[in-house]
Amino acid sequence: xxxxxxxxxxxxxxxxxxxxxxxxxxxxxxxxxxxxxxxxxxxxxxxxxxxxxxxxxxxxxxxxxxxxxxxxxxxxxxxxxxxxxxxxxxxxxxxxxxxxxxxxxxxxxxxxxxx
Amino acid sequence: xxxxxxxxxxxxxxxxxxxxxxxxxxxxxxxxxxxxxxxxxxxxxxxxxxxxxxxxxxxxxxxxxxxxxxxxxxxxxxxxxxxxxxxxxxxxxxxxxxxxxxxxxxxxxxxx
Numbered sequence: 745x746x747x748x749x750x751x752x753x754x755x756x757x758x759x760x761x762x763x764x765x766x767x768x769x770x771x772x773x774x775x776x777x778x779x780x781x782x783x784x785x786x787x788x789x790x791x792x793x794x795x796x797x798x799x800x801x802x803x804x805x806x807x808x809x810x811x812x813x814x815x816x817x818x819x820x821x822x823x824x825x826x827x828x829x830x831x832x833x834x835x836x837x838x839x840x841x842x843x844x845x846x847x848x849x850x851x852x853x854x855x856x857x858x859x
Numbered sequence: 860x861x862x863x864x865x866x867x868x869x870x871x872x873x874x875x876x877x878x879x880x881x882x883x884x885x886x887x888x889x890x891x892x893x894x895x896x897x898x899x900x901x902x903x904x905x906x907x908x909x910x911x912x913x914x915x916x917x918x919x920x921x922x923x924x925x926x927x928x929x930x931x932x933x934x935x936x937x938x939x940x941x942x943x944x945x946x947x948x949x950x951x952x953x954x955x956x957x958x959x960x961x962x963x964x965x966x967x968x969x970x971x
Contacts, residue, residue, distance in 0.1 A: 777958055786947050786961025787902060800958060835901060839957065846957050847892070847904040 746770060748851035750836050756857045757826055764822045765854045769838030776819050777848060778811055779835040787835055793819060794841070826858045861886055861953055865946075865962040873970050878935040880965035882948030889951060891931045892959065893922060897944040902961075905933075905946075938969050 749768045757763050769776050774795050779787035790809065792800040795816035808826075813819040823830055833855050837848040864883045872878050882891065890909040894902040906915055908924035908931060915922045921934045931948055945966045949959040 775957065779961075784963065786949070786964050787959075788961070789952065789958040792958050837902075846890075846907065846951070848902075848957075848959065850901040850903070852901055 748836055748838055748849050750834075750851040750854050752854055753852060754855045754857075756859065758859050759828060760825055762822065762824045763826060763856065764820055765834055765836075765856075767819045767821070767836030767838075767851060769818070769836070770840075770849055771817075773838035773840050773849070774816065775839045775841055776813060777837045777839075778819070778821050779837065781833045781835055781853070782831075790821070790834075823856075826856075828858045831856055831858045861950075861960055863948055863950060863960055863962040865948060865965050867965055868963060869966050869968075871968045871970065872938050874940060875937050878938050878942070878967055880933050880946050880948075880967075882931045882933075882962065884929050884950060886929070886953060888928050891924060891948055891950045893931075893933055894947045894949055894961075895944050896947065896964070900944075902947060935967075938967070940969050940971050943967060943969050 751766045776793040778790040781787045790802050791811045793813040796813050808824045811821045833853040835850055835853045837850045839848045866881050892907045893905040895905055896902045906922050911928050912926045913924040919936045923932045945964040947961050947964040949961045952958050952960050
């Protein structure tokens with residue numbers, strides 16, 4: 745399967761711990777997005793990469809969140825000192841750069857539960 | 860900040876009935892995308908609308924973009940149980956590189 749993959753699929757952690765999630769986009773896609781989704785809501789934008797450059801970051805994003813895409817391929821999202829309010833599904837999406845449809849391909853997500 | 864409103868939030872229909880969800884924005888949109896998320900799944904792209912007044916069809920699904928490019932709709936004819944899920948409209952955030960603004964979506968349930 746050459747779709748977007750995310751690891752782990754589920755993560756349970758205690759409040760105050762750090763967690764890191766990984767996203768592997770579709771190989772030829774140079775755009776990569778992170779979203780967060782809570783129950784009953786639509787996905788909420790967190791940050792965006794074009795190749796290895798982090799070009800946009802949500803103003804709502806806490807300083808405890810950091811993301812990297814060091815070689816322009818996979819990306820990691822780290823949450824430091826987790827809080828119960830961080831419990832959510834973290835979705836990664838990728839898209840190719842070009843004209844036409846800007847379809848975003850979403851991965852299956854990482855479900856985070858902070859106890 | 861920029862927001863999109865979708866109505867209704869929930870819709871329960873009998874299989875075979877039609878279904879419509881509406882998406883409204885306070886600002887003029889450059890384009891709008893629609894996604895479907897099945898229960899327990901992730902959003903899957905359905906379509907992108909770009910032109911004022913544009914209408915696109917995919918089998919039983921009809922998508923419209925308003926003349927003023929501030930609203931959009933998705934109509935499903937003769938719903939089937941496979942149509943169950945949440946439908947999101949998602950325009951790009953103004954001035955962004957393509958990150959999408961999702962509303963709360965419309966959750967569709969279909970009774971067989």
